[in-house]
Amino acid sequence: MNSREIKRLAKELRIDRAAIDHARILTDAEAALEKSRTSETAQIPGLSWNRFRRLAWTGGLAAALLIISSWLGCFVLSREVAGLRHELELARRDAALPRYDDSATINLYLREHQGVVARTVSLDLSPRQPAQMRVSRHDILYYEFFDDPYESMRPGIIVRGPSSPREIISPEAPIISNGHTLTLSEAKEAADFELVALPRLHPCYMLDQIRRIEGRDAMQLLYTDGIHSVSLFEQSLDGELGLSPQDFREYAIYCNKGQAGGTILAWRDEVLSYVLIGNIEMSQLMDLAQSISALK
Amino acid sequence: MFEDQRLLRGLRAGRKDALRRIYEKYIDDLLKVAISLLSDIQSAEDCLHDVFVDFAGAVDGLMIHSNLKSYLISCVANRARDRLRKETRQSKCQPQQSCSPQISTSPAKQLIDAEESVRVFEALSELPYNQREVFLLHVQGQMRFREIAGLLGVSINSVQSRYRYAIEKLRAILKEENQNEFKRDKTISKGITD
Numbered sequence: 233m234n235s236r237e238i239k240r241l242a243k244e245l246r247i248d249r250a251a252i253d254h255a256r257i258l259t260d261a262e263a264a265l266e267k268s269r270t271s272e273t274a275q276i277p278g279l280s281w282n283r284f285r286r287l288a289w290t291g292g293l294a295a296a297l298l299i300i301s302s303w304l305g306c307f308v309l310s311r312e313v314a315g316l317r318h319e320l321e322l323a324r325r326d327a328a329l330p331r332y333d334d335s336a337t338i339n340l341y342l343r344e345h346q347g348v349v350a351r352t353v354s355l356d357l358s359p360r361q362p363a364q365m366r367v368s369r370h371d372i373l374y375y376e377f378f379d380d381p382y383e384s385m386r387p388g389i390i391v392r393g394p395s396s397p398r399e400i401i402s403p404e405a406p407i408i409s410n411g412h413t414l415t416l417s418e419a420k421e422a423a424d425f426e427l428v429a430l431p432r433l434h435p436c437y438m439l440d441q442i443r444r445i446e447g448r449d450a451m452q453l454l455y456t457d458g459i460h461s462v463s464l465f466e467q468s469l470d471g472e473l474g475l476s477p478q479d480f481r482e483y484a485i486y487c488n489k490g491q492a493g494g495t496i497l498a499w500r501d502e503v504l505s506y507v508l509i510g511n512i513e514m515s516q517l518m519d520l521a522q523s524i525s526a527l528k
Numbered sequence: 529m530f531e532d533q534r535l536l537r538g539l540r541a542g543r544k545d546a547l548r549r550i551y552e553k554y555i556d557d558l559l560k561v562a563i564s565l566l567s568d569i570q571s572a573e574d575c576l577h578d579v580f581v582d583f584a585g586a587v588d589g590l591m592i593h594s595n596l597k598s599y600l601i602s603c604v605a606n607r608a609r610d611r612l613r614k615e616t617r618q619s620k621c622q623p624q625q626s627c628s629p630q631i632s633t634s635p636a637k638q639l640i641d642a643e644e645s646v647r648v649f650e651a652l653s654e655l656p657y658n659q660r661e662v663f664l665l666h667v668q669g670q671m672r673f674r675e676i677a678g679l680l681g682v683s684i685n686s687v688q689s690r691y692r693y694a695i696e697k698l699r700a701i702l703k704e705e706n707q708n709e710f711k712r713d714k715t716i717s718k719g720i721t722d
Contacts (some may be wrong), residue, residue, distance in 0.1 A: 237696045238702070242667045243647045245560050252559065252573040257580050260552055262544050264585035269542040281588050282540065 243464035413441045424449050425468035427505060434523040437462055455520075462520060469505055495519055532596040547584055555596055558604050559695055561664050564652050565608040575611060578602045587692045601669030602679050612657065652703040659694035662687055 256287045330465040420427050431439050439454035444451055449465035496519040506524065508517050538546030558579070562572035579600065583590075593598045652660055665671045665679070673691070677684040 238695060238698050241644065241668050241702075242652070242663070245564075245645045245648055247556065247559055247563060247645075249556060249559060251569055252576070254551075254555070257573070257577045259548055260550065260577060261580040261584040264546065264581045265542060265547055265587065266586045267540070268588065477658075494677070499679070 265317060384418065413443055416442065418442075419444070419451060419453075423451050423466075424468075425470075427451060427452055428504065428506075429522060430524065430527055433462075433520050435519070437520065458511050460510060462508060462512065462517070464520075464524070465507040465509070466504050469500060469503060499525075501525070536587070536590075536592070539584070540692065550596070551580065554600055557668055558600055561601055561604050561668050562608060564649065564664050564668075565605065565657070566576065566611065566660060567653050569643055571608075575604060575607045575647050579607055598669050598671045600677075601665060602671065605665055605669075605679070609661070610655075611617075647702065647705055648698075648705060651705070653692055654701055655697055659690045659697065663691040663694040668709065 414422060416429055416431075416439070419429065422444050429439065429442065433439075433455050436457045437460075438457070439453060440456045440461070442451060443454075443455040445465075445467075448467065449466055453464040453466065455462045455464065495510060495512060495514050495517055497514065497520075499506055499521060506521070508520055510517060510520075532550075535546045539550065546596050555576070556574055559572060562575045563569065566572050567574060583600070583603065590599075652663070655663065661680070662676055665676045666673065671679070674689045675685050677687045680687065
């Protein structure tokens with residue numbers, strides 16, 4: 233007799249099942265089942281242990297997924313931050329290097345002044361090369377097209393001289409109303425602020441023209457002594473569409489560098505900001521500024 | 529397998545018909561194991577009673593990793609072992625009573641239908657309890673040696689060796705019984721001839 237046969241015999245062991253009391257076992261088991269259902273309903277209504285375990289398992293899984301996704305997010309963001317730090321460091325280096333270069337190259341050469349001088353004194357200034365300006369169009373805040381040959385067109389230009397081009401977020405450049413000049417009374421009515429307009433500036437500059445700058449709360453007053461001309465820009469500090477005070481502060485800094493072309497002087501009082509531009513010496517500009525301030 | 533899962537779901541929902549179906553499906557196998565382990569009708573019945581009452585009362589908290597039949601048979605084995613331990617302690621405490629480790633098999637024999645089954649049953653009852661338990665769990669409960677080892681808390685090598693000893697011993701017992709039967713038949717036939 234081998235083991236397979238022994239297993240077969242054991243499996244086929246036949247027993248008379250009527251010898252035990254099945255009814256007793258089943259009745260007691262059913263009672264136990266009913267009791268367990270009753271006690272479970274009384275303890276936790278509507279929430280079985282299995283459901284609770286399932287919920288706990290699902291919650292744990294969700295928490296694990298959340299933790300893993302957070303880790304991944306942190307990892308990605310940390311790499312991003314590292315990249316940004318690196319770029320910031322590079323930008324700082326870039327900003328540090330050309331600082332001196334900016335002050336040297338943001339020299340203004342006002343062609344309208346050059347033209348006025350040429351016409352007035354018959355002096356050819358063509359060999360005189362304008363200083364280079366490495367600025368983009370967005371750095372030009374006030375400008376006018378120079379292709380108009382009429383003498384009445386005497387445009388002014390202000391060029392922003394930033395320490396770094398990346399620091400500039402400038403608005404679109406406005407346009408000076410070409411050819412349309414205002415009388416003093418018209419200008420005072422058109423300005424949204426109390427216009428400071430002297431008919432004569434020290435020592436001998438006379439008010440020639442007044443223009444309104446379109447799209448800006450600013451006015452341009454052009455003074456001339458017959459040879460040189462000087463533009464005075466005025467705008468309210470409270471104006472929503474004007475230059476910011478920080479911009480003018482930059483011009484005041486750059487004009488100290490002994491510009492070869494034009495010279496700019498900017499200042500402000502409590503109400504207005506002023507920008508003087510002329511192809512003259514800084515000392516003369518300061519005299520003009522003092523005369524304007526004295527009037528105020 | 530799928531029917532067992534369905535029945536368990538029904539049982540967890542409190543359906544008595546599911547409990548009855550499980551009972552009807554597995555009571556024969558459980559009874560065989562209980563009687564083989566305990567060698568007593570009343571003890572086997574009590575054992576099955578306890579197993580089913582506990583099973584029905586705690587069905588929500590059950591963690592059944594294997595199939596339902598194996599689970600119930602392992603419950604019967606555990607309950608039978610506890611019962612035997614208890615009886616052993618009681619017999620030690622009461623020395624005046626007869627303390628025969630071999631429980632009388634005569635009432636149990638009444639349950640066995642065929643003659644061959646009686647022989648197997650007697651042979652099983654002669655096995656040491658550990659070997660009998662492993663043999664029944666493996667053959668009747670269709671449990672793997674690894675599962676039996678986990679249930680009994682012993683190594684898988686111990687389970688395999690117990691099973692091997694059980695088979696050898698059963699073979700020897702059944703062979704001896706065959707020889708005795710053959711001699712008895714020969715004597716009877718000789719007497720008839722004389």
